[in-house]
Amino acid sequence: MNEAKVQTGPLGGSLSEQTTRPDCAVIALSHVTREYSGHAGVVRALADASFSIVAGEWVAITGPSGSGKSTLVNLIGCLDRPTAGELKIDNVDVASMSATELDRFRADKIGFIFQQFHLIPYLSAVENVMLAQYFHSMTDEAEARAALDKVGLGSRISHLPSELSGGEQQRVCIARALINHPPILLADEPTGNLDAANQTIVAELLQDLHRNGHTIVMVTHDPEMAGLAQRKIALSHGKVFCHPVGGPMVTLRR
């Protein structure tokens, strides 16, 4: 049986109150559209999306394959820019930044967790985490080791990705995503390649991060993972359907 928990926001008051206050939004989209132009014509991958996410909220992005979920996450992650509309992260309009400023901004604000892990195959677990430190500022091996220890990989720091299980690789990704202390975590199918036991470990880590105040935006096809979030944003053919805020949160079934 799932156990219901009443959820209040980190800023005090209910999440529905916070979400209606634009000054609390850490991610705000206003009429955002993303079109791709190719030899086969124009694809409107995201159409006129307007919604906001408050600091500390956990939102699940759901929808069928091709509905625009990765397009949306790439925009929020400042890996891509809207064709039209306004996207603000932490009250900054991403369109106002140069490519260099955007790189810096992304490194400070956002941690990425991908379904395919994207670890460097010839670097050990700790070196993969240190690479993220290097691109942000400077490396600190002790801190990288501590980050791996926190996700339960203290005994695997010298292993190459090929010497780690899928669940362990995903935990290296989580350590890498967190190493520079970004307030926002973007996860695209974080448990898509994991078995049930490892899904539970990753889900519990995400729950911990949420309790510690991180804003989490998570793409998932898994209803059980989506049920951990406070709110669902469903996509269909590039159109966004926001579900009500402030509903009960559930814990993962054992």
Ligand SMILES: Nc1ncnc2c1ncn2[C@@H]1O[C@H](COP(=O)(O)OP(=O)(O)OP(=O)(O)O)[C@@H](O)[C@H]1O
């Ligand atoms: N670079 C691109 N050029 C042209 N079309 C693209 C490009 N990237 C994505 N698309 C199209 O945009 C639409 C949305 O793609 P997107 O990758 O966002 O879907 P998704 O919901 O993440 O799907 P999945 O669940 O399969 O990962 C699809 O129709 C896709 O074919």
Ligand SMILES: [Mg+2]
């Ligand atoms: Mg995708």
